[in-house]
Amino acid sequence: MYDFLIVGAGFAGCTLAERLAAGLNKKVLLVDKRNHIGGNAYDYYNKDGILVHQYGPHIFHTNIKRVWNYLSLFTDWHYYQHRVLSHVDGLKVPFPINLDTVNMLFGQQISVFDLIDYFNKVVHDAGVKEIKNARDMAVSRVGNELYNKFFKNYTKKQWALLSEELAPEVTARIPLRINRDPRYFVDPYQGVPRYGYTWMFQRMVADPNIHLLLNADYKKILNEVKFDRMIYTGPIDYFFDYIHGRLPYRSLDFEFQTLHVEQFQEVGTINYPNDYDFTRITEFKHLTGQKHPWTTIIYEYPVEGGEPFYPIPKAENKELFNKYKSEAQKLKSIYFVGRLAEYCYYNMDLVIERALEVFDEIIKEKI
Ligand SMILES: Cc1cc2nc3c(=O)[nH]c(=O)nc-3n(C[C@H](O)[C@H](O)[C@H](O)COP(=O)(O)OP(=O)(O)OC[C@H]3O[C@@H](n4cnc5c(N)ncnc54)[C@H](O)[C@@H]3O)c2cc1C
Known part of the structure; x- marks a missing residue:
């Protein structure tokens, strides 16, 4: 018998599992259909010993002190500040503009x-x-x-x-800089967890009140477990068996390459807006600060289908989501939290903030 069934072990699920287990002494079953925790922020050492992000490069940045302090309970930081260049007119120029x-583009000194x-x-x-x-x-x-x-x-x-x-x-939200600041983000708190995201997630879910079940779609175990309340961080349309139709997403194909050179490019990410089929190349060692004689890079190719990554921002999709939202609001004791359950492109910090707010609501309910 669990107090909470939490579906999805990404930032939303792990934050709530940790808070409920450690903060309120609740018994939590944390389920993910993947074979790992961390959701899309999952990272691992590849066969060449280089730390990579399985679902594309993730850089943590926030101006929310509560969120930074919360994660800092579980990790030290590598104080990385992201730099991006954009390949335009054959030049690699700073981005944001x-x-x-x-x-550089206009060959001037204004x-x-x-x-x-x-x-x-x-x-x-x-x-x-x-x-x-x-x-x-x-x-x-x-x-x-x-x-x-x-x-x-x-x-x-x-x-x-x-x-x-x-x-x-x-x-x-196109950032524009009326100065020479070359950083991609200007938030006061920026970095990546010093030993990786997965290491940090492991510490978040280490509380003995949390039982972790991987490789399990929650629908397959619903008849086998008893619980009082549910926190759902998976796709909202799947929860309701697609009764109103599928919410569309844009996805990415990733191509990883390990190169026998110490460094491939001058900054973490280079965008290619006008050339090739990929949008950008990221070199992980810039982000993680890892020292290694070789380097791994990742190419991102936007595709239709595949993992649901980016909700497609069109008015008709918002209308469709609102139908699911109305269904969700009818359900007591089920909380819909996170980027898939709310059909919203959240950065990591906003997902954590949202999870902490839901935790505050649960405390107020005093059940
Ligand atoms: C390519 C890319 C790059 C990004 N880079 C950044 C960045 O640099 N900085 C930043 O702040 N944010 C970044 N983000 C956003 C970041 O990934 C999200 O904010 C974060 O992962 C959201 O956490 P979540 O818990 O809501 O969702 P997720 O991490 O997606 O977790 C949801 C979990 O639910 C599980 N699940 C789904 N359905 C079921 C089911 N039926 N049964 C059991 N489990 C289920 C999934 O397997 C998944 O593990 C990036 C996103 C992408 C796609």
């Missing part, structure tokens, strides 16, 4: 003040009156020329849709 990006004037002019020239889609949003921030060089083709590759077909939110 900053003063150096514009100077100042920060000139850069502000430049953006004011190109945004005015773009003449967007009403923001209806992701293209309008992008050109209203960077103008047509930079949109064409950095965003137009990347978006098409990533989503197999034109920017005109995607919701404005896709490009709403």
Whole structure:
């Protein structure tokens, strides 16, 4: 008999399992259909002894002190700050776009003040009156020329849709730097767990009140276990047997290569918006700080089908999700938490914050 059945051992599931078990002394059964904990943040040492992220590169960054402090209970940090270059016009230029990006691309030496004037002019020239889609949003921030060089083709590759077909939110968060800051994120807390994500997750679920069951789809064990309440972090449409249809996702194929050189590229990630079928190449050793005579890189190819990675941001998909959300709201004693259950692209920190909020709600219920 368990107090909680938790479906999914990613950030949402592990955070709630840890809090309920260690914080409230609840008995928890934590189930995942995969053969490992950690969800999409799972990492492991490959056969060449290099630490890699199985589901694509994960860099932790947050401005939420509560979340940083919480994870710091289980890990030390490698204080990594991510750097990205974008391969445009045959040059590798800093991304997000900053003063150096514009100077390198246009072969000039303008100042920060000139850069502000430049953006004011190109945004005015773009003449967007009403923001209806992701293209309008992008050109209203960077103008047509930079949109064409950095965003137009990347978006098409990533989503197999034109920017005109995607919701404005896709490009709403394009970071722009009116300075020379070359970092990809500017959050005050950034890094990767010093010994890897999986090592950290193992410590989160080590409490004896947590029983872990891997390689198990929760639907297959429902008749065999007794529990009071459920926390569900899997796909919401699967929970309801797809009664309203499937929620669409964009997925990725990953190609890993280990090269017999110490370093392959100058920064963690290089984006290829306009060339090749992959969107980006990441070299793990930049992220993890690992010392090794060889290096492993990962190519990301966006695909249809496969693992559900990115909810597709279109109005009709949101409507479909809302139908499932209404079903979920009718159920007492079941909490839907995380990126699959809420059909929402969450960064890791926001998933943890959300899980901690759900924990706060459970405490208030005093059951
Ligand atoms: C390529 C890529 C790169 C990313 N990079 C970053 C990054 O750099 N920084 C960042 O902050 N965020 C990043 N993210 C986002 C990050 O992966 C998510 O925020 C995080 O994994 C969400 O945690 P979760 O627990 O909600 O979901 P998940 O990690 O997906 O965990 C859900 C778990 O539920 C399990 N499950 C599903 N169905 C069932 C079932 N029927 N029975 C049992 N178990 C089930 C799944 O196997 C999975 O393990 C990235 C995402 C992707 C796709």
